[in-house]
Amino acid sequence: MNQIKLFSPATIANLCCGFDVMGLCLDNIGDEVEIHKSETPGVRIVSIAGADLPLEAEKNVAGVAALALLREWPTDFGFEISITKKIKAGSGIGSSAASAAAAVFGINELLGRPYEGLDLIRFAMQGEKLASGSAHADNVAPALLGAFTLIRSYDPLDVIRIDSPEDLYAVVIHPDIELRTADARSVLKQNVSLPNAIEQWGNLGGLVAGLYTKDYGLIGRSLQDKVIEPLRGILIPGFDKLKTVAQQAGALGSGISGSGPSVFALCKGAASAQQTADMMSAVYGQISLKHDVWISSINPKGIKILETN
Numbered sequence: 001m002n003q004i005k006l007f008s009p010a011t012i013a014n015l016c017c018g019f020d021v022m023g024l025c026l027d028n029i030g031d032e033v034e035i036h037k038s039e040t041p042g043v044r045i046v047s048i049a050g051a052d053l054p055l056e057a058e059k060n061v062a063g064v065a066a067l068a069l070l071r072e073w074p075t076d077f078g079f080e081i082s083i084t085k086k087i088k089a090g091s092g093i094g095s096s097a098a099s100a101a102a103a104v105f106g107i108n109e110l111l112g113r114p115y116e117g118l119d120l121i122r123f124a125m126q127g128e129k130l131a132s133g134s135a136h137a138d139n140v141a142p143a144l145l146g147a148f149t150l151i152r153s154y155d156p157l158d159v160i161r162i163d164s165p166e167d168l169y170a171v172v173i174h175p176d177i178e179l180r181t182a183d184a185r186s187v188l189k190q191n192v193s194l195p196n197a198i199e200q201w202g203n204l205g206g207l208v209a210g211l212y213t214k215d216y217g218l219i220g221r222s223l224q225d226k227v228i229e230p231l232r233g234i235l236i237p238g239f240d241k242l243k244t245v246a247q248q249a250g251a252l253g254s255g256i257s258g259s260g261p262s263v264f265a266l267c268k269g270a271a272s273a274q275q276t277a278d279m280m281s282a283v284y285g286q287i288s289l290k291h292d293v294w295i296s297s298i299n300p301k302g303i304k305i306l307e308t309n
């Protein structure tokens, strides 16, 4: 195999009660990434369409992730990467993760698959370190493994993939405003009160149990966030209104996607997701705020191979 073309999905991290540990994989939103083997050793980003991002491998998350893999698996040939961005950087649905995950997944395929999921997560995390300053896995893990993922531990890295109930859909609304990850991080507090911590881990256990038992009611009851949302929600226009209408539309629950400004809702069934998307979109329509809305089923596989040659 000399070249590979991939669809690399957007992801929702945090999921209310699972700050920095939970994520899910979307199905129909994502980047397209093509990787070709080349005679010249090293990694080159040869084109980026749809976004103004650096071409230097060391400044692009795809390049950094690819170089992390090749440091452990040196080759006497190289790789040329072309990226078509369909997810805006900084929208809170794992734009940087999609590029980083695709680079390591594609190179691993072109090398005959020497590495497995956990290693690929480890390499892709180096790309995330470039994007946000911390080597976090809550977007790259669902992009690479699909479905839901739980990062139980970073040291050692321990990631659990959890199947999604079949009828679960995600709605994502992205207001066209800039919310820098650094700003979203700066409002956080370093300490959590014991009562809030107790509620949060109760809900996280409930979410995981709800996913395993396909108990939609339990999933919905567990989508609560006593720790982060009260601090970050104020940075997102109309956040409380979006949550109220999502609930009125019958969504199971809703919250901030990643560090925002996107807001997500989980719904049982496509009709409920459509109703939720329409009502959330109307909130921004009323205040004439430009936005995008997506409805997606949960992607069970993660990155998809579109073509090989």
Ligand code: ADP
Binding pocket: 053, 054, 059, 060, 061, 062, 083, 088, 089, 090, 091, 092, 093, 094, 095, 096, 097, 099, 100, 130, 131, 132, 181, 258
């Ligand atoms: P998101 O949560 O949407 O990934 P982040 O703020 O975490 O947003 O990451 C976006 C940052 O990563 C931006 O500063 C962007 O310039 C940088 N970046 C570097 N390479 C890429 C890439 N290939 N795709 C997306 N972002 C990239």
